[in-house]
Amino acid sequence: MEAKVRNDQDEIIIREEQWKDRTGVFRRPPARIPTDMWTDAPLLGNGDVGVAIGGEACQQTYYIGKNDFWTQPHLGEGGEQRVDRLLRDKGRRTGARIITVGQLSLRMPELEDASYLLEQDILNAETRSSFRNDRAHIEICSWVSAAANVLVTELSCEAGELELSARLHAGESGTDEVFHYDNGVEAEAVWFRYAANPGSLPEVRRVAVASRVIGVDSQSKWLFQNVEASCKLRAGERLAIVTAIVSNLDEPDCLRGALDRLGEYAAEGLDGLEQRKREHRSWWREYWSASSVEIGDPVLEKYYYASYYIIGSCMRPDKTQPGLFGNWVTTDRPKWTGSYTMNYNYESPYFGLYTGNRIDLASGYAGPLLAFLPLGKRLAREKLNCRGIYMPVELGPDGMICSMMFHGQKSNASFAAVNLLMHIYYTYDMDYARMVYPYLLEVADFWEDYLVLEDGRYVIYDDDIHERSHDRKNPILSLGFVRMVLGAMIDLSTELEMDEDRRPKWRHILSHLSDYPLMERNGKSVYRLTEEGMSWNDRNSLAVQHVFPAGMIGLDSSSDELKIAQDTVAEMQRWSDFNAFPTYYAAAARVGYDPVELLNRLRAECESYSLPNLSIHHGGGGIEDTAGVPACLHEMLLQSHQGILRLFPAWPRDREAKFKKLRAFGAFVVSSEWQNGEVSYILVESERGRRLNLLNPWPDRGAKVYRDGTDEATFAGERLELETKPGERLLLMPGWRVL
Structure with missing residues (x-):
């Protein structure tokens, strides 16, 4: 009976009384x-x-x-007239x-x-x-x-x-x-x-x-x-x-x-x-x-759902995608042209949609990238003499370019690939993968040509990590993106049975790519922004964006790598920053930063930087800050980006919480609850029938597994590997519980 009840635990019931405190109240005009x-x-x-x-x-x-x-x-x-104008454009x-x-x-x-x-x-x-x-x-x-x-x-x-x-x-x-x-x-x-x-x-x-x-x-x-x-x-x-x-x-x-x-x-x-x-x-x-969280914190829940309200109000998959200020443009000359700003602003609002199980809403993201593809290839060839895509900072829909300024950055097309890969890994929708594969392949082509093999390692030259920072060598952001893109290309080309002959080159690059640059700061080994060039900056979160959103480091990384990432987060202290909110908090959660401080800091940002319309605004643009609260909370409640599900990996042990229908790598939709200091159940729906790899929350007692409500067996061990079928629902409970 309990298994049957728990098998329905992912039903989301809207209780209107909970939403009264999630209202924006104006007692004077804006x-x-x-x-x-x-x-x-x-x-x-x-x-x-x-x-x-x-x-x-x-x-x-x-x-x-x-x-x-x-x-x-x-x-x-x-076409040629336009390209010639853009190539000459210095404005x-x-x-x-x-x-x-x-x-x-x-x-x-x-x-x-x-x-x-x-x-x-x-x-x-x-x-x-x-x-x-x-x-x-x-x-x-x-x-x-x-x-x-x-x-x-x-x-x-x-x-x-x-x-x-x-x-x-x-x-x-x-x-x-x-x-x-x-x-x-x-x-x-x-x-x-x-x-x-x-x-x-x-x-x-x-x-x-x-x-x-x-x-x-x-x-x-x-x-x-x-x-x-x-x-x-x-x-x-x-x-x-x-x-x-x-x-x-x-x-x-x-x-x-x-x-x-x-x-x-x-x-x-x-x-x-x-x-x-x-x-x-x-x-x-x-x-x-689509999904829900209950964490016992009315302030954070208010801004969590308000963030989704803003995104749900300005984005649809079959419409033109929103720019910096969404569809709330009130003048004819918005700042930064109201553009798709490709060095984090355009990407950020989508971050919480993948884990938040709002995949359909995010599916229009790829449109501007695919439309830019022909022009991006031409710019790479004409400006850098290489294959692939070279992307300026400001784009618009339908292949538009709002500014021909690149700010010295070679990473924008790779940053844009982040959400394509999130979409694929969280859904394993191979039709979507085939649609965006040409874009991803061009990004891989770019790095094949742009990287320099030097003294047995691949090096990146003349790629600014900050806008116009004039860096000489190996920005950490691009090093993370190269690992992200080429690792994904090996996975995708295998799944799609394409480009088998390209994989040896990609593997060679990954095994010989320069390490992330390091430096010592206050007695700690932390990430350096570049190997030669800018070492540190007291603004932005670029030193940990290879953690989030690129996903190259997490709790499954080596203890040495994880310690460096944790110390870098601690040294950065970017809790209140012009640009860092969409990425820094989630990166901190991914490496297991102190969850009590993380929640306190997150709440303080909501209280200090929120506006009466319930948006959070630090000044770096417009709608990008909608990612901050959902992305952070999701990473505290559920992590899967390294191929293994972790329940409540960065959550205070003495605080109860539950979530329903969050999405995990492998096309799994997961619901669970933290109660009385432990995970009380895990409910997983397998959309694609892939193998479920799970860090067992009950390693000393085993996990009782029910498939579609039927008792199957108890599995023991620190890590569980469970085969699944498409559409199958798995309920896991601690093995000692009498049912």
């Missing part, structure tokens, strides 16, 4: 909106459209962004960047000087506002549909009455200068459309936004640069403003698409909106059911 950086405003999104809410109660402004709305300066150029920017879509502003003059309360409900992906004074009391609920590019703003008048106008403005607030602008009034809707670039080429990104009032009569007005709908709302009445946001990547005639979408919503009325809201909430409930 300050950083509009901004060319990361905003502190309430956030909504569906992975394509993003909405950030600013303004006083009397003028609530919904800043609309969209992941696919980019300027493209290369349009109209021939900081090419002109490619993501830009804002526009704003919907709700003007309610009766609410001037009203009290302000807005709550960001991450469970349901909604914001709820309450504004009141002695003239009126208004409640607002807003959400961006998980199923369609529609912003719904529901208003109910609890007392008094007010005049409401809903105004649409195209482009950046405060300017009317946009390309091919058009607006108007049609079928009780107000709308605008415009283009990200001048010209009539079909590849130019175009967007249309249309709004309509549902539930009360309204009047529409054309204001030359803007359009607005106005109405009166009295006590006891409610209405909804429905806004559709459609690009020409969604539908060729984006305006027609937006107006048709509004027509569907209007025909259903307010009652139909309730059904659509239920469907929206259902999507998010399923999203929250």
